[in-house]
Amino acid sequence: MAQPAASTTTTARIVWDTADKFLRNVVDEEDYGDFILPFTVLRRLECMLADTQDEVTKFVASLGEMPPHFIDIAVKDRFDLSFYNVSPLDLRTIASVDDNVAKSLKSYIDGFSNNIADIWVAFDFNRRAKILADSNRLHAVVKHFSVLDLSPGSLPNTAMGDVFEDVMYRAFNKKGKAAGNFYTPRDAIKLMVDILITNDDETLAGDSALRSIYDPTAGSGGMLLVAQEALRRMNDKIDVTLYGQELMPSAFGLGKADLLIQGGRPDAIKQGNTLVEDLYEGQTFDYVLSNPPFGTDWSADEKSVRDQAKVPGSRFSHGLPSTTDGQMLFLAHCASKLTPASRNGQGGRAAVVSNASPLFNGDNGPTAIRQWLLEEDLIDAIIALPPHMFYGTGIPTYVWILDTNKDPERVGKVQLIDGSGQWALLRRPMGEKRRELRRDHRKTIVEAYQAFEHADPTISRVMTPEDFMFQDVPVVRQARLAARFSDDVVDALRSRKDLREGHVDVLKQLDGTPWNDLPTNFATAAKAAGLKSPVGLVDAVMKAMAVPDETAPLAIDRKGQPVPASGWKMTERVPLSEDLAEHMKHEVLPFSPDAMWDASKAKRGNEIPFTRIFYVPTEPRPLSEIDAAVEKLMSELSEMFSAVSDQ
Incomplete structure (x- = not known):
């Protein structure tokens, strides 16, 4: 039975009460979460293991000097536990006396199985415990958490996930912009997931349905968990396997812990630099979700990335962006991790967040990557999100939907959806996040995606890949x-x-x-x-x-070739979907009858001019209205000056 929302909120508030009671004046307010979240994880894991603790401890002792990896396997086979703790201590025992609390807590942490030891390292748990101990607050914190009932019986996985989500939100609300480094707003994730699975209803049905979900920038694991929950709502018997990779230690610890406390595998998220080493090399996935960092410098990884790019057909072989912004490396990586199209109609789908730069960056690398995505028909849709949607930035953002096996009516086409107007104000801003996508907003965007070519043209346009490819043709005027x-x-x-x-x-x-x-x-x-x-x-x-001489005939040289006028040159961008001669006839010659061009000198490129496509010109105000407004303003200023001069 699911825990009522009010109950999970109350539990989260009780957990967070630690901050005001024991952390104030000891750590900075923005760092409260760095202390509360690890203890929340510790108490949940303890409650999950409580019923089998004694049996597991005896069993592990009976295995003698067996290597840790084999002990993990043996415990899994015997007790169906993915992790365990062999310490005779627990939080209640440690809290029962106020001596040697730090030493006892360290001994207790060291008792956890080797496969989750990296969580405590990522949390920097021992150092944070020492800070509390040096301030004489550790015993009080341990005692507070030792009596919280976070057992699966009281809080099923979903309810515990809500509690952890609430506590994370409170923690990140203190951090503001910094939260954007590893926490993606759930409203954005829900939209991404809704779009990814909207056309998969039939293939997700049945007792044997299997799906894999991957996030190469997993952060706190939110994308993986939201996607898993959505799939299980559609089919409670579906077998969902999660995979993630994360570089930042703190984010890795949160992600691994969040998945673990909701019944996930200990190795669901691996720690590592995705650009340098793909820890899932050779694997592809049904769904890929990612919110890679915007504008992050990757020069420290340049040698490794360039070496990989030399391998034909590899993830980075299609082009390399400037080292000042690695977004398109992640976009190319996500595309490479999609399950290829199969005869049964399945393939891989991805939702990747970016800022506007990957849409139109004209450097050779980004242009080549876009060209590859367009030529391979991998871009299914691009969705513009409202500004101020993310914690770390207020700039416009977009979601790229990639698909290796498009529905027949979507083959050879790209849908652009302008969701920038679908938002409501948050009651309290969090960092740069001031707007949210509510359920009705997500519904509007999903319905536009489903309607495809029949969607409202004010928010949806269906194009072809050739519409985004162009040739820049040098145009001169004949003298x-x-x-x-x-x-x-x-x-x-x-x-x-x-x-x-x-x-x-x-x-x-x-x-x-x-x-x-x-x-x-x-x-x-x-x-x-x-x-x-x-x-x-x-x-x-x-x-x-x-x-x-404008009255003279058009100039030709002694060979009969047209002579270009000096000082007059322009470049005309012509979509590849248009005939060059026809384009010039309608777009150039009416305004410059003497214009001439050489198609052999044209340079090809591509861009996705999202804003231009949806731009609707507004009629300027009538001059009479402007004059009246100026006259009124001048009259008001005159009255103000008169009032000042009379004093």
């Missing part, structure tokens, strides 16, 4: 030139060895003649004067005598 003689013309030609004094008289004769006819006219006049007209001199004369 209009007249032939004019001047002293400057003679000065420009004087350095030429093939110029004779007689040529100067020829040039004077050609003043005002059509510029396009200069090659013929110059040669004819020079011959009549008994002079030669080599090709190099003809070209130099045409250049020297050229003067812009």
